Amino acid sequence: MVDVLVIGSGGAGLSAALAAKEAGASVLVIGKMYPTNSQTSMAQGGMNAALGNVNEDHVSLHIQDTVKSAHGLCDEDMVRQMCADAPQTVEWLERIGVPFSRLDNDKKGIGTVAQRQMGGASAKRACYAQDYTGLKILHTLYDTCLKEGIAFLDEHYLLNLIVPDDTIKGATFLDIRSGEIKQIDAKSVVIATGGYGSIYHGFTTNMYGATGDGVAAVLRAGGAVSDMEFIQFHPTALKHSCILISESARGEGGYLVNEAGERFVDELKPRDEVARAIFSQMKEGQRVFLDVRHLGEEKLMELLPQEMALCKMHEHVDPASDLIPIKPVAHYSMGGIDVDYALEVNGIKGCFAAGECSNAKVHGANRLGGNSLLEITTFGRFAGENAFKHAVYASSKPVDGTQRLKDEAEIKTLFAQEDSESFYTYREILGELFYEKVGIVRENGQLNEALEEVIAMQVAQKKMGISDKSRTNNQNLVEFLEFRNTLLLAPAIISAAIARDESRGAHFKVGFETENEAFRKHIVLQWKRETQ
Amino acid sequence: MQIKVLRSKTNTHQSYTLPAGEIPLLNALMYIKETQDATLTFSAGCRASVCGTCAVRVNGREELACAYKVKPGDVIEPLQYHPILRDLKVDKDKAKETLQKGVTWLQSFQEASLTHEDEKRTEKQTDCILCDSCYSACPVFAVNPDFLGPFALTRAYRYSEDKRESNAKSIIDGVQSNGVWDCTLCGECTAVCPKGIDPKMDITMLRSASIKFGHSDPSFATQSFGTPDFGGGGFGFDPNAGF
Ligand SMILES: Cc1cc2nc3c(=O)[nH]c(=O)nc-3n(C[C@H](O)[C@H](O)[C@H](O)COP(=O)(O)OP(=O)(O)OC[C@H]3O[C@@H](n4cnc5c(N)ncnc54)[C@H](O)[C@@H]3O)c2cc1C
Ligand code: SF4
Ligand code: SF4
Ligand code: FES
DSSP, X not given: OEEEXXXXXXXXXXXXXXXXXXXXXXXXXXXXXXXXXXXXXXXXXXXXXXXXXXXXXXXXXXXXXXXXXXXTOSOHHHHHHHHHHHHHHHHHHHHHTOOOOBOOSSOOGGGGBOXXXXXXXXXXXXXXXTTOHHHHHHHHHHHHHHHTTOEEEOSEEEEEEEXXXXXXXXXXXXXXXXXXXXXXXXXXXXXXXXXXXXXXXXXXXXXXXXXXXXXXXXXXXXXXXXXXXXXXXXXXXXXXTOOBOOTHHHHTTOEEEETTSOXXXXXXXXXXXXXXXXXXXXXXXXXXXXXXXXXXXXXXXXXXXXXXXXXXXXXXXXXXXXXXXXXXXXXXXOOEEEBOTTOBBTTSBTEEEOSTTEEOSSSTTSOOTTHHHHHHXXXXXXXXXHHHHHHHHSOOOOOOSHHHHHXXXXXXXXXXXXXXXXXXXXXXXXXXXXXXXXXXXBOHHHHHHHHHHHHHHHHHGGXXXXXXXXXXXXXXXXXHHHHHHHHHHHHHHHHHHHHOOSOBTTBOBTTBOSOOGGGOSOOEEEOOOOOO | OEEEEEETTXXXXXXXXXXXXXXXXXXHHHHHHHHTOTTOOOOOSOSSSOSOOOEEEETXXXXXXXXXXXXXXXEEEOOTTSOEEETTEEOOHHHHHHHHHTTOSOOSBOOOOOOHHHHHXXXXXXXXXXXXXXXXXXXXXXXXXXXXXXXXXXXXXXXXXOTTBSOHHHHHHHTTTTTTTTOOOOOHHHHHOTTOOOHHHHHHHHHHHHHHTTOOOHHHHTSOSSSOOTTTSSTTOOTTSOO
C-alpha cells in the first residue's frame, strides 16, 4: 500500500508527487499517458508571480486582480495563499532548473526572470519561457521526479475511486496495455487529472483526453463538485484548427480587428469580455482577426516562435505579414472537484484534488491568464504535503476487491454491448451542442434544449459500444470511457448554468445580463452515495 | 486519396481511402478510426506539435502525425527500435530508462545571474518534446540497444550547460558509457527532429566537455595510430568527427 497515490501526471500531479516525496511519503504516480504528454505541455503564455522584475508589482496587486476577475466567486483566503506563495514557487522552479526567459539586469537568481503582461493584470507579472512555458515547466518537473526516484505507472486509466465509509482507500484502473483491471491501495490520494474542456469536442484548445475523468470519478464516489457552469472561452484560437494563439500575443501589443480593419475592444481586458466582444462581431457576420504584423518578424520569432510555426502550418498565414483568422473556443474549466482549505475533497476523506480538475476557488467566475500554471505548481505541492499528513494517521487496513470486481464486470458488459450507434458521432454532436447552446452567450431556452438532448444521448448510450473487441491496447475502449465521463458531466454543467439566472464572468445569460447579489454563491452538486 | 497503414495484427499494409484535400495525418487517422475502422490504434494528444505523443514514420521518415500533411500514397508505420504495442502505438518506456541512466537533471543547484544570452544557449535543447523521433531514426540502436540516444544526450547537455549547475562533471561522467562516444555523428537525429533540435551538435559539444573533464574516446585509446582501424574501435567510429 502506498502512502500517497497521485492520479494524473501533469504539472499538478508531478508537483504533488515531489512535495509528498520530499515530506517522506512513498509515492506512486499513475497516468493514462506518459507524464510529458500531459496538457500542461500546451501552456504557452506564462505563469504569474508578483516578482516586480520588469515594472512595479506587489502580491497585493496580484490578489486584487485575481479577485476582481473572479467576480465575487473566489475565496479570498485561497487567492491570498496562492498569490503569496507565487514568488516562492518560482524560486522552487528556478532551483530545479526551469529554463525561464531572462532579462539583462545584472541581478541574481529569480531577479533575472523575464515577465510579460497578460489580460486583466495590472503589471508585467507572467514569468515565461518563450512561448513554451508549460512544456518547459512540465519537463523539468519530470526530470526532477526521475532524480528523486518517484515511481510511475503510465498508461493506466482511472476507473473509480474506492471510498467505503467516506474515506479513500485507493482506486481502480484499466491497464490500457494489458486490458487488466487493477486495484491500487493507498492511504491518501491526490487527484490531478486535469479539466473537462474537451466536452466541447472540435471547439476547444484542449487536448483529446481532457475529458474530466477525475471529476466524474469523484461524483460517482459521492464527492462534491462545484461551479461546473464556469467554462472559460479563450478569445484567440486559430479559426479552423482551434489551436491556441497565446494571450501574450495581445499582451505584447497585438490587436483584434474585424473585416473592416477596425479595432472593437480593449485587447487587454479579461478573457470573458474579449471573447464576448469577438462573439458579437461574429454574430454580425464579421470575421475576426488577430493582427501582430506591427510587432515585426524578429520580435515575433523571439516571443512567439511556436505560434508562428502553427499559424503557417495550420492556417497558411505568416503572422509577420498576414492577419490571423481566429475565433473564441472552450479553453479552461474553472469549476471541478469541490475542495476545502486543505484541498481535501468535500465528501471524501483523505482524497485531495489539485490543478484544473479541482475547484480551489481561486479563479471564481473567470480565470486570469497565467494563474493556472501557478495554481498547479503551488497547490499541487500543497496537496502533496497534505496528502502525506493524512497518510501518517490513516489506517493501513486494505479493502477487499469489491470495486475491482464490479469494474471488471462492467468492462465485460461494455465489450458485449450492442454498438449500433457510433459514440464518435455523438462525441462530435455533443461538442457542437455545447458550443452552440452552452457557449459564450447562453439562454435558458437553449440550455433546456441542450439538457434534453444530453439526456436523450444518455439513453442512446446503451446502443453505443465499442467495435474494437481487443483486450489489449484498446484505444477505442478508452475513448468510449472518456466519452461516458463527458456525458456524465454534461448535465451537471447545464443544470448549474440553468440555475444561475444572472451573468457573471464567463457565464453570460441573455435576459439576465447583470450580476445578481443573490447568486454570489457556488453551485455545489453531489450525488447520493449508492448504498454499499 | 489513399494511404497505407502498417497493421500489427497481420503485419501488412492496409489501405484506407480519405476525402481529397489537405489534412494533417492525425486528423486522417482520427477520421479512419471514427468512420471506418475503430481498431486502428495510434496515440495522440495536443494536435499542436507540443505533447510529443503522435510521432510515426511516413514513407520511412519520422514525422509528427499532427503536423504532417497527408499526400496520396503515403505509407504510415510505427517508430523503429520501439516494441510495437499495436499498429502505430509503440512502447516508449525506454525513454525514462535512458533519461535516468543519463542523469538528465539539475544535479546540484547554485544561484547564478542568468542573462538573455544564457537563456539562448540552451533554449533549443529545452524545446524537446520527447517525441522519440530521433531515437527511431538513430542507426546505433540497430546494433546497441543500450545506447543512451540522442534526446537523452541533448538533455544531459542542456543541464550540463546550465549556469545553475554546480556539478556538471557528474553529468559528463554519466554519459561516457553507451553515450557520447557511441554516436556515429551521422546526423539522422538532427534531420528528423520536429523541433529543429540538433542532438548531433549537442553530442559533439558533450565530447569536448568530456575531454575537458579528463575523459577520452575509448575507441581512440585502444587504437594504434599508424593504422586507423575504422571497424574495430567500437561501433562506427569516425576519427574525424566533431572536432
Ligand atoms: C493550449 C493551452 C494553453 C494554455 N496556456 C496557459 C498559460 O499560458 N498559462 C497558464 O497558467 N495556463 C495555461 N493553460 C492552462 C493550463 O495549461 C492547464 O490548466 C494546466 O496545465 C492543467 O494542469 P493539470 O496538471 O491540472 O492537468 P493536465 O496537465 O491536463 O494533466 C492531467 C493528467 O491527468 C492524466 N489523466 C487524465 N485522466 C486520467 C485518467 N482517467 N486516468 C489516469 N490519468 C488521467 C493525464 O494523462 C495527465 O497526465 C493553457 C491550456 C491550454 C490547453
Ligand atoms: S548523430 Fe549520433 S545520436 Fe544522432 S542519429 Fe546519428 S548516431 Fe544517432
Ligand atoms: S530531440 Fe527532437 S526528435 Fe528527439 S525527442 Fe526531442 S523533439 Fe523529438
Ligand atoms: S498530438 Fe501532440 S505532438 Fe502531435
